[in-house]
Structure formats: C-alpha cells, structure tokens
Amino acid sequence: MPTWEDKLILPDGQIASYQQEEHTRKFKLVAEPIAHNILPEVTIDVLGYNGNTPGPMIVVKQGEWVEIEVENRTEGPTTLHVHGLSKPNTQDGRPPIEPSPKIKPGERFTYRFQALQVGTFFYHSTENFQENLGLVGAFVVLPNDYNTHQVMLPDRDYTLIVQQWQIEQPELGKVFPGTYKPVKFGIQPNFFTINGKCFPEATPLQTKFGERLRLRFINKSSSSHSMHTHGHDFNIVEVDGFTRTGMMDDTISLASGKRIDVELIANNPGKWPINGTKTFHQSNNGHTPGGMITQLIYNE
C-alpha cells in the first residue's frame, strides 16, 4: 500500500535522504556556495544546501525526533531555523536573541527537536540575508497515522517554493546571459522562480484526469505572491499547518512566511499554467513569458 511519503514530489529538487534510528530521522545539510541555473543562460552565484536551492525537502512523521546536522562551507556564519515548528529555543536557530549558536565557517552543529505539529514548514538561515541568497528549503511533517487523519491521502502531493532574486541587468525587457551574484538585500527583484527555476525551465507538474492533487505553496520571499492555476479552483486545506474547511479560492495570496496547502481536482484536461498573478513576476527581467510560472500537464 502506498504511503503518503510515496506521493510527495518536489519538482526540480530532491527529497532529503536520512538515517532512521528508532524514532529519530537524521538529516545532513551542507550550506555552501553554488552556481545555480535559473535559466539555461543565467547562472547565479548563490548559496545552497547540498548543492541546490531550494535545499532538499525534509520529510518527517508527526511525533518523530529530527536531527539536522548543518555543515557550514560558506564564508560567513550560518544558522538553521525551521519556521513555524515549535521547539526549544536552543534548537530554533535565531541567535543572538535565542541561545542557539551561530555556526562558523568550517564548523558543524546538529539541531535536535521533536516534530510535534503536522503541516508544511520551511527551513532557512537567519544570518545576513543568506535566505535571500538561496539558503531555504521545505520541511514537511506528515500525520503519523494516515488512516485516521481527517485529510485523505492525495493522489500526488507537490511542494512549490517561490523565490525572487535581484540580479543586475543593464535594462528591463530582456535577459542578458551570464553569471551573476544577486544583490542580497533583494529590494528590487527582477527574476522569480518556483523551486529555483524560471519559466520555461520549471519542470511541469503531472497529473491524470480524476486525481486529487495537493499543492503545498511556500513563500520565504519578501513579497506576497498570488498563486493561481488556470482552469481549476483551489480548496484550501491547510494554512501554516492548521486545517481550514469550507474555504475555496481560485487565487491564493501567499504572503511572506506563509504556507498554504491547497487541493485541486484534476477535472479539466490539458496543459495549464500555475503562476503568480503579478505581471512583472511573470517575466524574466521584463521579458515575457517567464518568471514565476510552472505548468500542470495531464497525461491522459
């Protein structure tokens, strides 16, 4: 019998591997400089976990303990904060307010805490704008007993992390190929990605007629994004890991720091955009189409 974990898909990314020891899942994240392609012709010198941005998706079951060893191969200190998941502040990754260490370059630290809440969360560095430069990843806690959980198992369960990047370009309206170091402050973003890829590079989501899909939208960026799937409505099932009922929408406003899980019924065959509705965000530096668009494609 398939489990919920078998259903999870992070397009253009990896599910994190781990070692299970009793009730603990042990993960390893290496924070390091990476050269990452948001488009075939645009490479960004940013930071990633285990070679990619967003980092690998961490998946645990409710009640399990989690250990995340973070190795810092970046040039400055780093930290790891799992946003939304309650845990002791020694493990929460927000120094200097919390008694949680800064991990110096070349050093390691292992965070350990129990995943008490079910839902969609994300992890990120809290140091010096590193989250704007790529140090972010999904963190999903599944219910520990699917059969009794009120939310039925979806046919497919996609996680989509939106990001935005401020990359110097001589002018708006076209894409200038090259390798760039994004501006860490990110006040004036001009490239917009889903799981690290601009349209048309984002790998489409697949479905079949009649399926029930879950989409987990995650936003750590500093803008809100209005996410929308053409031809389909969204049933909002969870916000920040908390159940919602009777809340249909076709466009969700995904504010900074929020996670919205929606379900949609695959009842309208074809090929469809899944996108942020802000016009400039549907471009690569003003060149359309581009940006924060991926696709939903029916196979039969």
Add this chain to the structure above:
Amino acid sequence: MPTWEDKLILPDGQIASYQQEEHTRKFKLVAEPIAHNILPEVTIDVLGYNGNTPGPMIVVKQGEWVEIEVENRTEGPTTLHVHGLSKPNTQDGRPPIEPSPKIKPGERFTYRFQALQVGTFFYHSTENFQENLGLVGAFVVLPNDYNTHQVMLPDRDYTLIVQQWQIEQPELGKVFPGTYKPVKFGIQPNFFTINGKCFPEATPLQTKFGERLRLRFINKSSSSHSMHTHGHDFNIVEVDGFTRTGMMDDTISLASGKRIDVELIANNPGKWPINGTKTFHQSNNGHTPGGMITQLIYNE
C-alpha cells in the same frame, strides 16, 4: 420586477452590450490604443477595450454560453483570458502554454465557453504587459435563479476595478500636466485609479439610507490594495466567487488577482471616502488628496 442585472453599476464605465441567441450571449471587444484621461490634465496613451480602460463589464447568467469576439487593433499580438472562470484551455487565452491562439494585429478570434461558476471575475490580455497598459475588464456571472439563490438581491451592486500606472514625472509631490505613455513594467507606480479615474475624477457611488449595497472589488494590478469605506463595515460575501459567511471586516486586503465582494448597510448618512489605505496610493504622484479614492454619497 427588477432583476439583478438592473442593479449592476460600473462607475466611469459601461456594461457591455451583447446579442442573445438562445442560451448564448455574444460580446464584441475591440482592443485598441486609446487616449485616456485619468485626470483632466493627465492623458495616458494606453490600450483599451471598446475605447475605455477598464473595458466594458461583461455580465452573464450562470449556465449560459458566452462568445467574445476580440478584434485586435493594437500593434502587437493579444489574447483574452477570463481569470478564475474554468473553461477548456483552447478558450482560456494563455498561449504558448495553452493551445489558445495569439491574435495578430488586424485579426479576430472568438472565445466560446460556458459560464459554470457564479461570481466576480475579470478578463485581461496575457500578452507582453498589455494588462498593465489597460487591457482589463470586469466579468460577472449572476446566479440564474435569484429567488432561490442564497444571497439576496442587493439594492445596488457596484463594481470597482483598481489599477495602477507608472507615469514618468520630473519629481514627486505634484502632477505635471501632459500626455504620457506609462511604463509597461509598472514596478514603481505613481498614479492609482478606480475604474480608470484618479481622485477627484472618480464618479461617486450613490446610495440611500437603509439600502444594502454590494461592492465587487477587482484587482489585476501587481500590488495588494487595502480597500476601506469610512463610516461603514464590510460583510464579505464572496471571495473569487466563493461564498463566505460570518466574515466581517472594515478593511479588506485585495491581493493581486483577487476579487472580494462585500456588502455594506447604508446606515450612516453623508459623504464618505472609499479608498485604498496605502498613503502614497491616496495621492497623484505624491500630490494629496488623489489616487485610489472614490466616494459614497447618500441621497437622503
């Protein structure tokens, strides 16, 4: 007996005329360059449908078929997408992802689909920032049987489309009269309109004491707008066409792509602003008062 259609009002705009044939309503939209006054002294060279921005409000009843012939008199290709209304992707107007054509300059295309959902929607071009330059309009699907529909007929039913424009001006704080071509990217907007007009040019909404008004707020712009009516509370009755209950607010956050239908009871006579709460948005290029403000005026 008055019908719901008799109650619909688009201040500073038109309800689209149509031809009824059996269960089909046939509309004609001409996308074309227009010179449009957002203020008496500020003309913008933009794009409109049938001579105005926003375009005429399309109104149909649930279950009816809709035909919209779009004639392209602009210089580039255009398309028409009705946001939020589910339909086959051949009629959804989002090439190249969908198998829906780009309409070349001088050409026409007729979109045909059934209006299966009740609610407030909007149509717009998806080509090359044309939606930022004026190619947007309201699309309302009324329930086909008012008597049995759970939402009672309002006394008046106003639709308000918010837009924003980036118009080059030598400095902030005053309005420089002239004719301008707005910057299509629209990243730094400095003029803000309701149904195409800045305050004080927006035509006020009228009411009488004791009436129940419905306001349909539509936002295709790339910012969120916090809409508010002084002296009155909002009962949110629909979001994206989906019913909400027990959801009162005095200020609604209208994110990009969203439609929020509110009702208010006209119980506080006088003259009142209806406005977006962002301070700069209540100005014309920084000159106050201006921008995204209209008025509610009681006639006894």
Add this chain to the structure above:
Amino acid sequence: MPTWEDKLILPDGQIASYQQEEHTRKFKLVAEPIAHNILPEVTIDVLGYNGNTPGPMIVVKQGEWVEIEVENRTEGPTTLHVHGLSKPNTQDGRPPIEPSPKIKPGERFTYRFQALQVGTFFYHSTENFQENLGLVGAFVVLPNDYNTHQVMLPDRDYTLIVQQWQIEQPELGKVFPGTYKPVKFGIQPNFFTINGKCFPEATPLQTKFGERLRLRFINKSSSSHSMHTHGHDFNIVEVDGFTRTGMMDDTISLASGKRIDVELIANNPGKWPINGTKTFHQSNNGHTPGGMITQLIYNE
C-alpha cells in the same frame, strides 16, 4: 479584581490619560514636531502626538463617548481620523470629502463620538502624508462587561504598531548615525519599527509560563507585514474588531490598515523573536539584525 484596562501594555509608549465625565472620556492630543530615536544613534525629525510616535494609546469602553481635543503645533493643517470606528462624518477627520475641518497650525478641534464597536483601531492624520511621518496611534475599545464577553480576559494584553521609514543613507548595509528627516512619500522604506523602535531598541514583551497573551497588531504603514513569534502559534481572535474562531496561524499577514488580535499560550519558556518575516525588514538599512523585531521573554 483586575480589570482588562489593567492588562493593557503599549511597550515603548504610553496609555493616554483622560478625564472621565459621566459617560465621556476626554483626551488631549498635541500634534507637534518631535526628535525621536528609533536607534540610539539615529534620530528622526518627525511628527508625534504628546511627544512620541506612535502617540499615546487611547482606551475606552464600548458605549462610552469619546472626546479628543487635537491641538495642532505642526506647520501645516492636520486632522484626526479613527480608522475603522463608525461615527458621523463630521467627526471622522477626512476633509475635503467629509464635512470635518482641517485644523490649522496653532488651532484646536475637539472630535466627539460614541464608541459603538469593540476592538482594536488606530487614529492618524489624513493630511499630506503626516501619517507616514509619525502621526498615528492605537485606539482600543474594550467590551463594557468583561464577565459576559465571550473573549476571556487575557493575562497580558500587548499592542504593537508597525511603522516604516524612508531615511536617506549613503548606502545599504550599515547604519549612518545622525539626525534625519524621513521622506514623506515613503516608497522605499529602509527602517522598520515596532512602537517606534528598531531592533535591538524595542522593549521586549514579558510573560510567565502558562499565561495567555493577547497581541494586538496594528499596521498603518503602506506595506503588508508578516508577523510571527518564534516557538509559538497564534490563535486569531479578532480582525478589525470582528471575532474570528477556529483560525490558527503561525504567521499573520498584516496588510495596510488592518488590525489583527491574536492570542498565544506561553508554553515554551525562553527568549524569542517577534518579527516581520520580510528579510530586509529585519535589518536597519540592510544591517542585520535590526528592524521590525521585538522579543518575548519569559520570567520564570
């Protein structure tokens, strides 16, 4: 027996003093230029009420009459609008639309109205961007009978007003000490405060294990802010003064003009950040940590 009023705390600000006469509470606000420290080394020449920004928190009981005498010691006209509270438009402070006066420099005006609604509101000037320059304050209406009110008395009740400031600085990434006059348009803010203070200057919130805290978040700024407390979840109890039930979140999207009241259970001892999640907003002109961060500290 302690009353709800005894529980109210405005960190880094004052509760407004008043004179009670029968069922009327009489307040006095002086709008005037102030030199205000958002950081020890950064002074801003702005406007305040009674010497501070935000102004003193006005507290009344539902059903009471309120008189607010506003004395204008600024250089331009001023007004006072209590956002969200319904009242006659002669007392609503939004000329020229409403028949409410502009208060000239050196003059006074007394607003008088009844507080019919319970909830969290705010007052502000509506003249010439004065609200961007500091003329804003909290306004809370408590239920007049705590014992029968459905929301139980919290152990502590904190009000947090977020503001943002555009202060000229030679470059991003550090703080240049000095005295500055913020740009009133506020389009490109670079300093972010809670009750007028940037991190680390904001006075922390105090709690004890087991307490139920109410946090009243108020946003008159022109951006939305995603407010979040590490290690704790939010139970949203009121939005714009209207009750919400069954609405848990860990991050609230506080749009311009909105007030969101949350409760949290102090069940996770230690020291925790309360912050806006937008990365740049957690800095002082790009210097981290800073900005829109305060702290929750457990005593015992």
